[in-house]
Amino acid sequence: MTSANSAQAGAGLTLLQQRQRAAFWFLAPMLLALFCVAAWPLLRTVWFSFTDTSLNDLYGGKWIGFDNYLSVRTLESGRVIYRGTLVDPAWWNAVWNTVRFSVVSVTIETVLGLIVALVLNAEFKGRGLVRAAILIPWAIPTIVSAKMWAWMLNDQYGIINDILLRVGAIDQKIAWTANTDTAMYAVLMVDVWKTTPFMALLCLAGLQMVPRDIYEAARIDGVHPVKVFFKVTLPLIRPALMVAVIFRMLDALRVFDLIYVLTPNSAATKTMSVISRENLIDFDKFAYGSAQSTLLFVILALFVSLYIWLGRVDLSGEGGK
Amino acid sequence: MTANALLKSVAFYALVAVIVLFSVFPFYYAIVTSFATGTGLFEINYWPKQFSTANYEAVLGGRTFPRNILNSVFIATTTVVFALFLAVTASYALARVRFRGRALLLMTILGVSMFPQIAVLAGLFELIRFLGLFNTPWALILSYTIFTLPFTVWVLTTFMRDLPVEIEEAAIVDGATPWIIITKVFLPLLWPALVTTGLLAFIGAWNEFLFALTFTSSETTRTTPVAIALLSGASQQEIPWGPIMAASVIVTVPLIVLVLVFQRKIVAGLTAGGVKG
Numbered sequence: 001m002t003s004a005n006s007a008q009a010g011a012g013l014t015l016l017q018q019r020q021r022a023a024f025w026f027l028a029p030m031l032l033a034l035f036c037v038a039a040w041p042l043l044r045t046v047w048f049s050f051t052d053t054s055l056n057d058l059y060g061g062k063w064i065g066f067d068n069y070l071s072v073r074t075l076e077s078g079r080v081i082y083r084g085t086l087v088d089p090a091w092w093n094a095v096w097n098t099v100r101f102s103v104v105s106v107t108i109e110t111v112l113g114l115i116v117a118l119v120l121n122a123e124f125k126g127r128g129l130v131r132a133a134i135l136i137p138w139a140i141p142t143i144v145s146a147k148m149w150a151w152m153l154n155d156q157y158g159i160i161n162d163i164l165l166r167v168g169a170i171d172q173k174i175a176w177t178a179n180t181d182t183a184m185y186a187v188l189m190v191d192v193w194k195t196t197p198f199m200a201l202l203c204l205a206g207l208q209m210v211p212r213d214i215y216e217a218a219r220i221d222g223v224h225p226v227k228v229f230f231k232v233t234l235p236l237i238r239p240a241l242m243v244a245v246i247f248r249m250l251d252a253l254r255v256f257d258l259i260y261v262l263t264p265n266s267a268a269t270k271t272m273s274v275i276s277r278e279n280l281i282d283f284d285k286f287a288y289g290s291a292q293s294t295l296l297f298v299i300l301a302l303f304v305s306l307y308i309w310l311g312r313v314d315l316s317g318e319g320g321k
Numbered sequence: 322m323t324a325n326a327l328l329k330s331v332a333f334y335a336l337v338a339v340i341v342l343f344s345v346f347p348f349y350y351a352i353v354t355s356f357a358t359g360t361g362l363f364e365i366n367y368w369p370k371q372f373s374t375a376n377y378e379a380v381l382g383g384r385t386f387p388r389n390i391l392n393s394v395f396i397a398t399t400t401v402v403f404a405l406f407l408a409v410t411a412s413y414a415l416a417r418v419r420f421r422g423r424a425l426l427l428m429t430i431l432g433v434s435m436f437p438q439i440a441v442l443a444g445l446f447e448l449i450r451f452l453g454l455f456n457t458p459w460a461l462i463l464s465y466t467i468f469t470l471p472f473t474v475w476v477l478t479t480f481m482r483d484l485p486v487e488i489e490e491a492a493i494v495d496g497a498t499p500w501i502i503i504t505k506v507f508l509p510l511l512w513p514a515l516v517t518t519g520l521l522a523f524i525g526a527w528n529e530f531l532f533a534l535t536f537t538s539s540e541t542t543r544t545t546p547v548a549i550a551l552l553s554g555a556s557q558q559e560i561p562w563g564p565i566m567a568a569s570v571i572v573t574v575p576l577i578v579l580v581l582v583f584q585r586k587i588v589a590g591l592t593a594g595g596v597k598g
Contacts, residue, residue: 015493016419022499023414027426030411030474037467038433041444048443058447116340124333131588132581133341136348139580141528143546144569148351151562159350162365193347198591205592254437257530261550273439273531280443281535290443297440304435 042297048290055286068291085291093267094275095299101184101271102252105191110245112192113199118229120200121207138197146261149190153177180268187262187269191252199244206240207233242311246304253300272296348573355566362563376567385540386568389548393572396458396544397526400465401519408473408518409511413503415474416481417489427478434471438531441467449536460536461544465529469522476521476590480514481507517590520583524576545572 049068053061070084085091120131137145152159155175164170176186210233218228234241256273263269270278276296280289353369354362361371380386415427445464454460484507492506533544543551549568552561580587 019418019499020420023418023420026410026414026499026503030407030470033407033466033470034430034433036448037445037464037470038436038441041441041448042436044444044447045440045442048447058450115336119333119336119340122333124337126337130337130341132584133344135580135584135587136577137344139524139576140348140573141546141576143528143530143550144351144573145347147549147565147569148347151354151566152347152350154562157363157365157562159365159367193343197344201588201591205588250435250437254439256439257546257550260530260534273437276439277442277531277535280446286443293437293439293442296437300435300437300440304432 045290045297046294048287049294051287053287053290055281055284058286061287064287068288069295085288085295090267090270090275091272091292091295094270094272097184097269098253098255098271098273101187101191101255101269102249105188105195105252106245106248108188108192109196109199109248110241112196113203113244114241116196116200117203117207120204134197134200136197137194138201140194142194142257143261145190145194146258149186149193150177150262153186153189177263177266180266183263183266183268187259190258190262191255194258195248195251199248202240202244202247203237206237206244209240210236246307246311249307250300250304253303254296272299348577351566351569351573354562355570358563376563377571380564380568380571385543386545386548388541389543389545390572392458392542393527393544393546396461396465397523399458399462400469400526401522403462404466404469404473404522405515405519407470408477409508409515410503412474412477412481413499413507415478418499427475430471430474434468434475436467438467442531442535445532446535455536456538456542458542461526461529461533464532464536465526468525468529472525473518473522476518477511477514480511484510513586514590516583517586520579520587521590524580527572527576 048061050063050065051061052064052067053059066084068084070082070086073081073083075081116134120127120134140148153161153176155161155173155178158173158176160176161170161173165173174182176182214232214236215228218232223231254273255271256277259269259271259274260277272292273296276289276292278289279285279292283289353366355376356369356373357364357366357371358373358375361373364370415423449455449460449463452463454463488506488510489502492502497506528546529544530546530550533547534550537543537547540548545568549565549572552565552568
């Protein structure tokens with residue numbers, strides 16, 4: 001902007017209008033970028049889900065309405081045939097796996113995260129060291145942690161089986177990731193290990209905002225620490241906790257890499273993201289996979305809206321001001 | 322100290338020990354494994370027994386892995402620079418200028434950061450094919466914008482909102498344009514925030530898997546997570562655990578060093594988005 005230009009603009013516009021105009025130009029590149037990588041691809045995915053597009057011929061798809069979701073056909077014999085994702089048992093299995101994984105993992109992570117945060121909120125020697133240690137699982141790439149745990153959970157040479165055998169918790173080696181009964185436990189174990197630090201840090205930030213004199217007052221009044229936790233601490237950190245839970249929940253509902261690497265092709269752990277990608281890319285059912293990813297998006301959007309509405313969560317960060 | 326208090330403090334330190342052990346052990350065990358070869362790999366050792374660099378030599382001397390590391394460095398760095406460049410100006414507008422629809426815009430940006438990546442996969446695949454970027458680093462730089470940009474905008478906006486109004490007012494009185502205010506007044510103050518968000522965006526891009534797996538097709542264009550996930554041995558049955566662990570240690574050590582050095586900044590950045598207010 002040259003000085004002559006701004007002087008001219010300044011003549012007719014108030015300072016506020018001038019700033020708003022500048023703000024528009026500052027926002028435009030960011031909005032354009034987000035439109036290109038988020039809004040437009042999302043719209044295209046939804047569009048593909050109503051066509052019969054295939055991976056090798058992206059522009060040859062015809063509009064087929066809701067057939068990828070559900071199509072009902074009545075044969076001459078009078079038999080009714082339902083097809084589409086909404087009657088696909090593999091899809092509902094994936095939905096169930098995703099929900100089970102998300103609810104269980106986020107619950108465990110919240111409880112453990114709170115415990116770790118309470119420990120870190122106490123003053124003791126070596127606190128910095130502990131905080132550094134819990135950051136390690138967070139810093140390790142998901143793929144690497146999946147591989148590390150796959151090795152530790154190996155049925156023949158894995159250290160987990162060895163430890164459990166020595167302790168006497170099991171009497172024969174378990175094929176953790178291959179066995180359909182234990183595959184989900186394996187995935188949960190790794191996820192809890194990997195993301196509890198994140199929960200702990202968010203909880204800790206909430207705990208540090210609780211004024212210390214509250215604890216002092218409770219101690220002088222002789223209130224039991226457990227009661228203080230449930231009656232004072234927990235309500236005070238509830239807003240921080242609610243935000244942490246929704247961030248984790250959204251991450252868990254779209255989980256892909258951990259499951260893809262740790263338990264490949266296991267129906268016991270296949271989630272919505274995994275099955276969508278499988279159809280999109282590997283099975284050449286591009287439109288069908290688009291329908292599944294659209295459904296995943298709708299489920300997530302509904303969940304977030306419901307959560308924010310019911311929990312009255314303030315995500316904007318402007319509420320307190 | 323009474324017996325009761327002693328018991329309590331023993332229990333407390335036991336809990337601390339469990340937390341540290343649980344956090345550190347898997348990585349420690351990966352390091353132990355990465356230095357073992359031959360039959361040593363298939364003995365369960367709790368302490369390092371072998372110290373062979375054969376796995377590291379195999380991985381780093383291989384045809385593709387060094388190239389994969391370079392890919393990851395280039396893609397993550399470019400993504401961060403791109404995101405920070407767009408985010409600084411945008412977050413100034415969001416934090417400092419009042420306009421109608423600002424709160425809605427902020428919520429939309431936050432909404433984008435929560436997008437399930439699989440929902441845009443089909444559309445992005447088409448876009449990348451259309452632009453002719455398939456199987457190039459630019460495909461990943463473009464697609465990583467979907468999670469780095471909203472996040473950087475969000476965190477920088479919260480940081481900028483907290484800077485004192487007086488500095489800006491003084492600049493306005495002196496006749497500074499918004500562009501001058503950003504580059505000359507705010508940017509010097511923003512350095513700590515830029516380091517934090519840049520680091521977090523870098524880690525996100527470095528670790529990303531779904532896009533990297535889908536938008537690359539040859540061994541030399543892969544990023545390190547994809548290379549590690551697809552690292553295979555001579556036969557299908559034989560998983561090369563030694564080289565996999567060596568590769569894992571190689572890509573993880575720089576991250577852990579970065580995280581430990583910038584500990585405080587990272588914790589501040591992680592919590593800046595959610596817990597304020």
